[in-house]
Amino acid sequence: MTKPLYRLSILLLSLLLVSGCMAKESEMLGGPVEGYNHTSAAINRFTVNGAGGPRIGPYGEGGQVCCGSVPRYWRQGLRAIVEWERDPDPRGYGSWPETPFSDAWNKRMEKHRGNYTRHSVTVEIPQYQEAGTIKVHFLPCNQVRVSANNMFVGDPRYPYNYPRKMEDTECPKP
Template sequence: MRCGAALALLCAVALSTACTPKKSERGSAPIEGYNHTSAAINWFTVNGNGGSNFGPHMGGGSQTCCISLPRQWHPGLTVLVEWEKDPKPHDYGSWPERRFSDEWNARVKRHRSSYTRHSAIVEVAPYEELGVLSVHFLPCDQVKVAASLTYRGMPNHPYNYPYKMEVPAVCPKP
């Protein structure tokens, strides 16, 4: 009788684990941006997935959903970051034209012509466990990306840059 009970228990365990779905090799991570420049980031995407917009020298606190990444980091892991920036985000405040007048709208159109679009294939910093995808916009149109359980300001976050970074006299070549 004991042998039969043990065999039944063994079969039950085997059947229950056979029906358990295998954990996916990929996971979903929210996207969060940090702007360390004097320009505004009008929008950005990571592998085509949306990020929020934010002004100069700020970021964090606003996450958008989501990007699929490997649960396990591996060398050579990259993402495509695309963004648009407004190099003079504070100009609107000093315009003399009445808001939304024809003259003001014409000035907005001219101002928007100074927006620049960029893209970069960026290496993702090593991570032990997939977490928030942190995208750091740096001077000279440089970008750094981390995807860990840490965030800016934590001692073990790989990119703890100050929000107000100086633009170097000569930008590094991409």
Template sequence: MSNIMIRALWLTLISGLSLQGCAQPKPERLGAPIEGYSHTSAAINRFSVNGNGGPNLAPYGYGGGQMCCAPMPVKWHSGLTVVVEWEKDPNPHDSANWPDPPFSDAWSKAAREQETHYTHHRAVVPVARYERLGVVNVHFLPCNQVAVTAGLMMPGTPNYPYKFPQKMEEPATCPTS
């Protein structure tokens, strides 16, 4: 082999090794979109996952599209939890009985009265096992229970970890924690 070929081979090898040093490491966490599902007759006025907001939810509904974003580990691990905080309106249909016209003094007074019945909750919730990070789905259940997934499967698909009916009734008494 000639000196020129050896030098070219060395330059190629050194260039390749130096480019490997420029490769970005794979992230350990990514921002995952947040979506919610209310399985109860209450409205979820607002909620958050690890401090990041999700959409408001109508009774027995899923809400308002996806919000951005909850930082989540790319790979699921045992013991993975998130903190879910939410405000609940247990009587969202009462506004149908508020005085007319909307935004009048009497209407505003009725709205302030309704707000006194809102409840605030916080739960540390385990995240169901996932193979690949996807959407953070938060399920609001009777008795202020919450379930969370963060994989690529969506509710209603065969491998989704939860099979909650969309409409669930509150029991007469809730179990105590």
């Protein structure tokens, strides 16, 4: 083998080895999870595909918690499983006469917690061009919507610009 041919062979072999070591673009992306509660209940806790989200008071929004996971590229039939715990009377214990955290108060709180409800639903994630924050909207009638785009709530292109306060009788159409 001649010297130039030998060098060319080494160069081609090196390029082949290096290209095998290059990182492949990841299919899944990590992103923060945030929630929007459009109801009078409190969302004590929630998860999206197992990734936890923050507590959200009535008609409030929760800060971001890291991290959920969504595909880099949207695909038809993309869904999310949302599980949550709901307190239908989040301000009820504020008016109790018992001293907070006393035995009587703790007993009453245990009874109050008995009214919490737990829910689970699978929802579709609307099409996105660029994956971003995983946003969960809790709506009246235990309905939920999830988006995973790189838009902000309030942007006219955002798919779920619901009013901040919705009455429990206002069940959005699926």
